[in-house]
Amino acid sequence: MTATAAPSETAEIQAILDKNITLEGPLLPILHDVQATFGCVPDAARAPIAEALNITQAELHGVISFYHDFRREPAGQHVLKICRAEACQAMGANALSDKVLSMLGLDWHGTSADGRITVEPVYCLGLCACGPAAMVNGQVRGRVTAETLVSEVSA
Known part of the structure; x- marks a missing residue:
């Protein structure tokens, strides 16, 4: 249809x-x-x-x-992309991702019920020497922690 x-x-x-x-x-x-x-x-x-x-x-x-950036549904007010590339994985990105998703109660590509936060995987942000890396609202961050990411998108 x-x-x-x-x-x-x-x-x-x-x-x-x-x-x-x-x-x-x-x-x-x-x-x-x-x-x-x-x-x-x-x-x-x-x-x-x-x-x-x-x-x-x-x-x-x-x-x-x-192309992973195209969506079928609008993203949340804050978009958090966590690097899933090998260099970031070697620096703890898998544990970081698991903790962030758990703290936010979301799955990959999920948006919070209030429409404030969307979490997406990304495969290389070009900060391989500063992993794990993430992008918050279009701004790249290196050596991130779950707590800092969650606090930034929750503010």
Whole structure:
């Protein structure tokens, strides 16, 4: 079953398509603009995007699911990304992740019931010498602890 967009959403989706359709390789710019507008890539945007680009919805789904930053639901007010790459794992990222998820009562990709916090895995933030690393609201942090991360997103 295909979701249907509200008239105002349809107009916004069409404006994004019109803005980006002439670009070389317009799919990723379109998806980024849709997510910036709606906080996610809503199901209602998928059919118009696929139709405009002459691709199947399966192809579109493949791209959306390949890139971890695209969401089906809006993220929380605070987004916490914890590095899961090998260098950070060697510095305790698995224990850090387990503790943070437990302290927040969330699973990976989970958002708190009040919509304040979303926790996501990320595979390398480029701070390999300062692991374990995390990103809080777009700001990279090195040598983090569970307590400091939780206090930062809970504030």
